[in-house]
Amino acid sequence: xxxxxxxxxxxxxxxxxxxxxxxxxxxxxxxxxxxxxxxxxxxxxxxxxxxxxxxxxxxxxxxxxxxxxxxxxxxxxxxxxxxxxxxxxxxxxxxxxxxxxxxxxxxxxxxxxxxxxxxxxxxxxxxxxxxxxxxxxxxxxxxxxxxxxxxxxxxxxxxxxxxxxxxxxxxxxxxxxxxxxxxxxxxxxxxxxxxxxxxxxxxxxxxxxxxxxxxxxxxxxxxxxxxxxxxxxxxxxxxxxxxxxxxxxxxxxxxxxxxx
Amino acid sequence: xxxxxxxxxxxxxxxxxxxxxxxxxxxxxxxxxxxxxxxxxxxxxxxxxxxxxxxxxxxxxxxxxxxxxxxxxxxxxxxxxxxxxxxxxxxxxxxxxxxxxxxxxxxxxxxxxxxxxxxxxxxxxxxxxxxxxxxxxxxxxxxxxxxxxxxxxxxxxxxxxxxxxxxxxxxxxxxxxxxxxxxxxxxxxxxxxxxxxxxxxxxxxxxxxxxxxxxxxxxxxxxxxxxxxxxxxxxxxxxxxxxxxxxxxxxxxxxxxxxxxxxxxxxxxxxxxxxxxxxxxxxxxxxxxxxxxxxxxxxxxxxxxxxxxxxxx
Numbered sequence: 001x002x003x004x005x006x007x008x009x010x011x012x013x014x015x016x017x018x019x020x021x022x023x024x025x026x027x028x029x030x031x032x033x034x035x036x037x038x039x040x041x042x043x044x045x046x047x048x049x050x051x052x053x054x055x056x057x058x059x060x061x062x063x064x065x066x067x068x069x070x071x072x073x074x075x076x077x078x079x080x081x082x083x084x085x086x087x088x089x090x091x092x093x094x095x096x097x098x099x100x101x102x103x104x105x106x107x108x109x110x111x112x113x114x115x116x117x118x119x120x121x122x123x124x125x126x127x128x129x130x131x132x133x134x135x136x137x138x139x140x141x142x143x144x145x146x147x148x149x150x151x152x153x154x155x156x157x158x159x160x161x162x163x164x165x166x167x168x169x170x171x172x173x174x175x176x177x178x179x180x181x182x183x184x185x186x187x188x189x190x191x192x193x194x195x196x197x198x199x200x201x202x203x204x205x206x207x208x209x210x211x212x213x214x215x216x217x218x219x220x221x222x223x224x225x226x227x228x229x230x231x232x233x234x235x236x237x238x239x240x241x242x243x244x245x246x247x248x249x250x251x252x253x254x255x256x257x258x259x260x
Numbered sequence: 261x262x263x264x265x266x267x268x269x270x271x272x273x274x275x276x277x278x279x280x281x282x283x284x285x286x287x288x289x290x291x292x293x294x295x296x297x298x299x300x301x302x303x304x305x306x307x308x309x310x311x312x313x314x315x316x317x318x319x320x321x322x323x324x325x326x327x328x329x330x331x332x333x334x335x336x337x338x339x340x341x342x343x344x345x346x347x348x349x350x351x352x353x354x355x356x357x358x359x360x361x362x363x364x365x366x367x368x369x370x371x372x373x374x375x376x377x378x379x380x381x382x383x384x385x386x387x388x389x390x391x392x393x394x395x396x397x398x399x400x401x402x403x404x405x406x407x408x409x410x411x412x413x414x415x416x417x418x419x420x421x422x423x424x425x426x427x428x429x430x431x432x433x434x435x436x437x438x439x440x441x442x443x444x445x446x447x448x449x450x451x452x453x454x455x456x457x458x459x460x461x462x463x464x465x466x467x468x469x470x471x472x473x474x475x476x477x478x479x480x481x482x483x484x485x486x487x488x489x490x491x492x493x494x495x496x497x498x499x500x501x502x503x504x505x506x507x508x509x510x511x512x513x514x515x516x517x518x519x520x521x522x523x524x525x526x527x528x529x530x531x532x533x534x535x536x537x538x539x540x541x542x543x544x545x546x547x548x549x550x551x552x553x554x555x556x557x558x559x560x561x562x563x564x565x566x567x568x569x570x571x572x573x
Contacts (some may be wrong), residue, residue, distance in 0.1 A: 006392070049338065054446065058435065061435065065438075065506050065507070065510070066506055078462070079368075082363060082367060082368065084421055085362075085365065085417075085422065085425070085426075085428055085429055086425075086428045086431065086432050087421050087422060087425035087426075087433050088421045088425070089430050108417060111414055112413060112414050112415055112417040112418060112421075113412060113413060113414065113419050114411060114412055114413060117412045118412045120368075121370055121371060121412055123307055123368075125369075125370035125371070126370075129368055129369075129371040130372045132339075132368055132369050135339065135342070135343070138346075139342075139439075142443070142446065145446070146442055146446055169340065187343060187346045187347040191346070195471045201434070205339070209496075
């Protein structure tokens with residue numbers, strides 16, 4: 001039987017549990033299982049809560065070096081997570097949150113950055129995130145090619161970018177535009193732009209791309225808040241935006257759509 | 261021969277374009293930087309030819325593209341090379357990489373943090389001579405470099421992470437070498453590797469017995485002397501992790517890595533251990549001087565010749 005390698009963050013994690021709802025049974029089938037069952041593949045699920053895009057790529061790279069794989073599906077995460085030498089993936093969105101983080105892991109993520117200095121760095125250099133993000137998608141594609149042309153499929157799980165470090169709404173809008181411009185200017189954009197294995201390409205709402213949860217047709221006609229309300233049916237709750245059983249099926253269907 | 265180089269302030273994508281003709285692409289840290297200036301000895305003229313220029317001339321290349329950047333991390337070295345080749349439609353004919361220490365973190369291509377410098381301010385020796393494994397109290401950075409390089413991080417939180425997981429650094433390093441090798445192979449570009457600054461983090465490895473002038477500790481670390489037993493134990497852990505990495509066996513079979521596996525206990529070496537006092541800028545600044553760069557170029561030449569001859573046999 002063929003093997004499907006699935007990589008991603010908490011949206012892929014087979015053992016996911018909800019932090020806001022610890023009492024909830026979250027053992028519903030995750031998207032890798034659903035895809036594997038429908039297409040007749042054994043599934044190796046390396047999804048890990050808190051994973052960064054760098055961590056996602058490297059997890060796949062390390063696995064493939066000594067294992068045979070017939071298809072790779074990646075559900076990419078936020079660009080706001082930093083892989084510290086494979087030791088820890090720090091989600092620096094927590095650094096910008098005022099509310100108290102709930103557990104030790106989040107506390108570390110909140111405290112590890114000097115927020116003011118890091119904000120300054122982001123304000124001046126945040127566009128580097130765009131190239132970095134596209135590079136990972138490209139590299140995973142290449143990894144498939146290096147290894148007997150293993151087919152690779154991509155979907156964006158969580159939104160890739162938010163203008164953290166911006167001090168005002170106007171600055172945030174400017175940063176979004178700068179990011180979208182850098183996205184288009186990346187040498188990887190024109191390569192990925194020709195591919196058909198990426199759902200929702202070019203992924204950014206500003207460029208009419210989408211993530212798994214978006215309905216591309218509805219995106220143009222609804223506001224952000226309306227979209228949030230519309231997509232609630234795919235989420236665990238309004239407090240936990242991780243995909244519920246329906247959300248996981250939706251991700252699986254999106255993958256099957258591009259695989260076919 | 262044309263020489264194009266990264267601006268000292270260049271971001272990862274802000275790179276020069278390849279001129280026409282055959283091109284050598286050189287990547288690395290300050291040991292490779294075409295515009296290197298000694299911060300310790302600013303009075304010394306460092307405009308001597310760097311190893312990429314010497315090597316490019318010896319090999320008869322039309323162009324040398326030097327992407328060496330002071331403070332560069334291994335992650336950035338890999339990514340800059342890939343970005344450059346993609347952006348220039350594979351118009352590169354050879355890649356030479358001088359890898360750096362593993363104690364540098366690439367923060368999303370925005371900044372390379374040399375966190376190794378933090379250890380001069382974090383540790384205080386215990387009565388037994390070993391550094392304390394927990395944060396001893398208030399951090400008092402002893403040098404402005406630490407403050408500058410670590411300003412985006414909470415020093416204490418960050419060092420807690422690397423202190424407890426540092427053994428993973430070597431696997432990451434070998435993966436970077438493997439990935440760049442794979443990338444160049446896929447694009448049919450010959451590639452040669454060398455370790456410049458020792459990979460092993462100096463706070464664990466080289467105090468107080470340096471294996472070469474480049475390994476010696478700076479003045480501001482003089483107070484720090486871990487015990488011999490502690491250093492040997494850490495060193496063994498590191499060497500075991502090196503050999504256990506799944507990339508070790510793959511790289512072990514290659515002939516394009518000078519000094520493999522880089523560590524003297526495993527019969528490897530790095531360029532720093534080849535330096536004598538005549539190869540470095542000064543007693544305080546261990547960067548290669550003109551002779552040092554000639555030595556690096558000659559070692560690259562050695563391995564390139566070996567591979568060229570063996571491919572003809």
